[in-house]
Amino acid sequence: MPELPEVETVRQGVERWVTGRTIASVDVLHPRAVRRHVAGADDFSAALRGVSIIGARRRGKYLWLPLDSGDAVVGHLGMSGQLLVQPSGAEDEKHLRIRFRFNDGESELRFVDQRTFGGLALSRGGAELPDEIAHIALDPFDESYRESVVAAALRARRTEVKRALLDQTLISGVGNIYADEALWRARLHGMRPTDRLSRAAALDLLGHCKDVMAEAMKAGGTSFDTLYVNVNGESGYFDRSLNAYGREGEPCLRCGTPIRREAFMNRSSFSCPKCQARPRVRVTRAR
Numbered sequence: 001m002p003e004l005p006e007v008e009t010v011r012q013g014v015e016r017w018v019t020g021r022t023i024a025s026v027d028v029l030h031p032r033a034v035r036r037h038v039a040g041a042d043d044f045s046a047a048l049r050g051v052s053i054i055g056a057r058r059r060g061k062y063l064w065l066p067l068d069s070g071d072a073v074v075g076h077l078g079m080s081g082q083l084l085v086q087p088s089g090a091e092d093e094k095h096l097r098i099r100f101r102f103n104d105g106e107s108e109l110r111f112v113d114q115r116t117f118g119g120l121a122l123s124r125g126g127a128e129l130p131d132e133i134a135h136i137a138l139d140p141f142d143e144s145y146r147e148s149v150v151a152a153a154l155r156a157r158r159t160e161v162k163r164a165l166l167d168q169t170l171i172s173g174v175g176n177i178y179a180d181e182a183l184w185r186a187r188l189h190g191m192r193p194t195d196r197l198s199r200a201a202a203l204d205l206l207g208h209c210k211d212v213m214a215e216a217m218k219a220g221g222t223s224f225d226t227l228y229v230n231v232n233g234e235s236g237y238f239d240r241s242l243n244a245y246g247r248e249g250e251p252c253l254r255c256g257t258p259i260r261r262e263a264f265m266n267r268s269s270f271s272c273p274k275c276q277a278r279p280r281v282r283v284t285r286a287r
Contacts, residue, residue, distance in 0.1 A: 002077045004139055004173025005216035006228050006236065007061050010083050013231030014065070014109070015056035017085045022052045022103040033097035033111060036074075036121040036132075047071070047122050048100075054127075060139045060172025066127035074130045075111070078118025084110045085231045139173035140210035147210075151202035154194055161197065162190030162269065165209065174209055177222055177245045180270050182208040184244035189276045190269050196279070215241065244270040 002010075026048045028034055028041035037044045052068040063083075065073040075083070084093070085107050098111040098120060111120055123130035138145040150171055157164050164170055165179040174182070183190055185208040186201070197205070216222060221236030229235055239246070243253050248261035252272040262269045 002061065002081075002221070002228050003175035003178055003213075004058075004060060004141075005178070005213050005219075005238065006221035007058055007063060007077065007173075008141075008217050009221045009230050009236060010077070011056045011058045011063055013085065014063070014083055017107060017231060018053045018065070018100075018102075018109055019055050020052065022050065023048050024101045024103045024105075025049060026101075027099040028097070029099065030097040030113075030116065032116045033113060033119050034121060036119050039122075044120075044122055048073070059129075059133055059142070060136050060168055061175070062133045062136060064123065064126065064130050064133070070125055070127050072123045072126035072130050073120055074123045074126065074132055075120045076118050078113065078115065080115040080228075081111065081113040081118030082229055083231055084112055084229075084233060086110055135169060137169050137172045139171065140206070140213065141173075147203060147206050151199060151206055154202050154206070155197050155199065157194040159194055160190060161188060161192045161194050161205070162264065164194050165205075166265075171206070171209070173213065176264075176267055176269075177242070178209065178212050178216065180245040181212045181243060183276065184271060185212065187275050189271060189278050190264065192279045244272065246270065 026045040028045055031041050034041050034044045054066050054068055057064050057066065061076065063075045067073070088105060088108055093110065093112045095112050095114045096110055097113050097116070100109040121132065123132055153170055154164055162179050162183060165174045182205060186205040188205060216238040219236055219238035219241065220230060220234065221228060222238040223229065223235035244259055247259040247270060249258050251257065252259055252275060255272065255274050257272055257274040259270055260273050
């Protein structure tokens with residue numbers, strides 16, 4: 001699933017190509033792509049006809065396009081969603097779900113989604129911040145984000161540290177890939193209890209989360225297959241810089257110990273057995 005660096009890369013491309021353009025028509029080619037718009041596909045298309053896009057914004061893994069009507073188009077890429085800018089008249093993609101045409105008759109904006117887990121919706125009055133995503137926590141690149149506040153909230157949780165990093169109501173934008181990378185840099189195992197982190201360790205971990213995602217953004221994100229690409233259809237190349245994720249059996253770049261893979265929440269975690277020792281299980285003694 002695209003995480004913050006991938007979504008930010010897409011946001012930047014969309015902002016560049018569609019800001020200031022007026023929507024001429026919207027074709028919804030698969031109803032599941034607008035399933036979160038409860039009024040349906042026809043209402044979605046009609047509400048967008050003749051309005052102009054005034055930017056592209058993001059919170060965590062969510063995108064939204066503010067409109068001059070005061071509304072917004074809210075989007076989540078899901079597992080395989082893509083927002084592509086294509087020349088008008090270009091051949092349709094196999095999994096094209098929504099097409100935006102503009103009054104200038106030039107390039108189109110297309111939402112392509114093979115697995116149809118993602119989608120778009122119209123948020124009435126949501127240009128500043130859509131109500132649908134207001135519950136999502138700030139991400140490390142939001143100007144209102146305060147690392148010390150998040151560190152305190154992290155230490156107050158009674159859970160495992162990786163589960164906390166993936167909780168989008170605590171810190172948004174971090175997914176499986178960048179959680180593993182930040183934990184590797186911080187020399188922490190994902191099962192470390194959050195309430196046993198020192199303040200310094202919590203701040204260190206959050207700093208690594210921001211740093212690794214900033215580096216990934218510079219590389220255009222991480223692409224393991226063709227499901228994540230930028231608006232021009234190009235893959236990111238941060239996978240060449242990964243230290244832990246996807247490197248099972250390969251030597252740790254810090255100590256040489258083979259990277260291990262462990263099951264985690266129906267997916268996988270990757271870590272170094274030496275640098276990131278599993279925490280000892282707490283034993284409660286009977287009195």
